[in-house]
Amino acid sequence: MSENEGTQISTNTNKMISVEEALDIVLNVAQRLSPVTLPIHEALGNIFAEDVTAPDPLPPYPLSIKEMDGEQSNNNANATNKSHAAFSSPPPVPLLCGVDDLERDSEGFIELGVKEKNQSSKVTSKKLTSEAWKSFDKVVVKGVTRAKCKYCTSLLSYNCANGTSHLLKHSKKTCPGKHLRIGVSGQTQLKVKTEADGSTPLELKEKGKKKEKEKEFDQDFSMRELVGMVVIHEYPLSIVDHIGFKRFVRSLNTSFKMISRNTLKSYILKKYNEDKCSLKALLEHNEGRIAITTDMWTASNKNRGYMAVTSHFIDQQWILRNRTLRFCFVPYPHTKGVIAKILMDCLSQYSLENKISSVVVDNCTTNDAMMNVLLEKLESRYLMLGGEFLHMRCSAHILNLIVKDGLEVIDPAIEKVRDCILFWMSTPKRVENFKEACQLLNISKPKRVVLDVKTRWNSTYLMLNTALPFQDVFAKLKCMNKKLKLVIPSENDWMMAKLVCEKLEIFYKATRVFSGRNYPTSNLFFRKVCEIRLALRRWVESDVETIRMMAKNMIDKFDKYWHNINEMLAVASILDPRNKMDCVEYYFKRLYKDDADNEVAKVRENLDKLVVEYQMRSEGNKSQEPFSRNVGNRGISESCDNDEDEYAQAKRTKKRKTNVRGEVEHYLEDDPIPENDDFDVLNWWKRDQMYPTLQRIAKDILAIPVSSVASESAFSMGGRVISSHRSRLHSKTVEALMCLQNWTIEDIKGTLEGKHACSTVTEDFEEEEEVVDCIDMDVDDVETSDFED
Secondary structure, eight states, rough: TTTTTTOOOOOOOOOOOOOHHHHHHHHHHHHOSSSSSHHHHHHHHHHHHTTTOOOOOSSSSSOHHHHHHHHHHHHHHHHHHHHHOOOOSSSSOOOOOEEEEEEOOTTTTTTTTTTTTTSEEEOSSSSSGGGGGGTTEEEEEEEEEEETTTTTOOEOOTTTTTTTTHHHHHIIIITSOOOOEEETOOOOOEEEOOOOOSSOHHHHHHHHHHHHHHHHOOOHHHHHHHHHHHHHTTOOOGGGGGGHHHHHHHHOTTOEEEEOOOHHHHHHHHHHHHHHHHHHHHHHHOOOEEEEEEEEEEEESSEEEEEEEEEEOOOOTTOEEEEEEEEEOOOOOHHHHHHHHHHHHHHHTTOTSSSSEEEOOSSSHHHHHHHHHHHSSSSSGGGEEEEEETOOOOOOOOHHHHHHHTTTTTTTHHHHHHHHHHTTTHHHHHHHHHHHHHHTOOOOSSSOOEETTTBBBHHHHHHHHHHGHHHHHHHHHHTTTTTTOOOOOOOOHHHHHHHHHHHHHHHHHHHHHHOOOSSSSSHEEEEEEEHHHHHHHHHHHSSSSHHHHHHHOOOOOOOOHHHHSOOOHHHHTSTTTTTTHHHHHHHHHHHHHHHHHHHHHHHHHHHHHHHHHHHHHHHHHHHHHOOOOOOTTTTTTOOOSHHHHHHHHHHHHHHHHHHHHHHHHHHHHHHHOOOOOOOOOHHHHHHHOOOOHHHHHHHHTOOOSSSSSSSTTTTTTOOEOOHHHHHHHOOOHHHHHHHHHHHHHHGGGGGOOSSTOOOTTOOOOOOOOOOOOOEEOOGOOOOOOGGGG
């Protein structure tokens, strides 16, 4: 049978038969095709799909019986002459369905196998308990009881003796499958598969669209997202007035009601107050101590100073956290009393007066005096070792001062390199000449040349490092342009630049390590700073006079601050299981020679004092009694009223010291952990349960940062500057924006993709493969009128 011959339903008969009789005849034919009795619609489907010839298209609905008989009698001779491919015996069964038996559904199809009008009714009898009757109704068609499907209206046999298994099979497997439909064209069509609720996939899709459309728009949620966007990326508050932004938002969702600049400001202040309460609760419930860093900022267009106060702590999951507590306006003059009062007020707001481990500040006389005032305000009994190591100087600032003194020796050579780069990168024409010279010297893909910023010594290091490969290019350009009065660096200048780069590398790497924020740095400080001191000692013996002079200047500055370096950082090195006492003993022997043992003993004594103090603190918490400041004499309490009480407490102290020495000795006797770059010191202490007292100490000391500034500002010898479009705002708004930015980024940084995910609008990240004028400017110094509020 050809494809264009579809299913044929002959109506060439003088006798009308009922639908019921027609279905019984077809069922008998279907049973001959398959040994298993199939449901009516499947048997018909097999016959019509494979073995029945197609009729000519039916005329448009509706038709009377006479019209159907007349139309089909014209084609009767052709229809009876056609053979049936699948049935040689018995012959094809002529089938006539009366018009009353053909019901048109909502899509214009005539369905076969439904009830005859006015001839069926539901049977009312005893309660039907089978699960099958959830999908079927029991009806009577011409005196015969049938089961009618509620979804596809199929009529299946019903017999109490045969059960309902065939009904369940239809309901669970067959009914959601293919259903027979006869279209107006006369071709057999298969009904689209339905879901459990009787819906087709298309209907479900439409329902989903309607449901999504009917979903209520959440204005508050969108407002929170807008606040987060402005806070993270430092967009101006006036962005809500920009027509481009308004049109873009409207294209996303017309239901969003754009707000005014003042309303946005109100949302930001509300969000700030809510998150501040959450941060306060987090710090109050944290069991360990909190380290504090301070950092001074200056408004770019106004003579106003701000102080950022940041907390550093390890939470219950042993994850290092950094949260800005305040970004407060500091009125002029910035005296020790003013700064100390602001810092003390900040600690009081968060109830941290009794939980401080250390305060890291820049190295200057004002901060030194301020820390003395702060010590007087804080109760020493709540501080580590009575506040002896509360004041910590910013290591990045100290390294900057050391490098600055060293670079002064070779400043003339650096100035010549800087002038060459500035000249040849100042105009597009000169850049083209520079490229041509590179090609003549077979430098096919030159690296970019960086022009430094004098307040950022790392940019000077990078400038020299990138300029060294172009030494011959600058000489070639001078020969090609002999009339130029530009003085290029001499061979000796280039040699000095190369040597300086080699010497500055150790400072560059150390500063990057010290200014990290996502990992502990206190355990790394001691080893790095000792390596720098030993390097300076070697440079003093260099054959190059310039290097000897540079090293001498650096050593003078280093020794000035070496004795002020916090001894607690040597204890932090011991708490790194990769070092233990080995690191301290090794470097002290090289630095102090014969006096090394005394220096090692001092560090070990501080560790023992800490362990005693933490054990007393643990016992004091149980009895609600704080521990004493004087660690050495804390065995004798001033509150004892008689000799018997003093004797009892002295016995407890002696026993405690014995336990302490046992725990420390056991930790130090174990072999250090092998060196591994992937080693996680916090995870090691989190899993360790053998040294409970040392574990608590490590949690507090490893949270102490050795730098008061983040890596992006660690190399700068200038101050931090607030961008111009924020410095014009009220001081309370500035504080809310700066604190929220830190809190938001810290909360989502684990989910960020790409290094520019939280970039601000003031930062430029254009990366060019060609040689360009790449001035490494401090992003906080950039002023653009487009961002003014």
